[in-house]
Amino acid sequence: MMSETEYARAMAEFLRRKSVTRCPTACVVPTHANVAEADRVALRDYDAAREAARQAKLQNHHYSVAV
Numbered sequence: 001m002m003s004e005t006e007y008a009r010a011m012a013e014f015l016r017r018k019s020v021t022r023c024p025t026a027c028v029v030p031t032h033a034n035v036a037e038a039d040r041v042a043l044r045d046y047d048a049a050r051e052a053a054r055q056a057k058l059q060n061h062h063y064s065v066a067v
Contacts, residue, residue, distance in 0.1 A: 002010065014020075
């Protein structure tokens with residue numbers, strides 16, 4: 001059995017070792033906050049850029065496998 005202090009210390013060490021910087025469930029549920037339109041646009045742009053990079057990487061991989 002662990003004390004609360006030992007548990008907190010063990011969890012902090014685990015999170016530090018795994019490089020966890022935020023709760024992994026933070027993005028699971030939509031926010032109830034009011035998000036500025038500029039932030040929404042920035043997120044859409046970011047998502048589009050990531051998707052384009054993913055597609056380019058996938059296409060490059062398919063090209064290199066076919067050659």
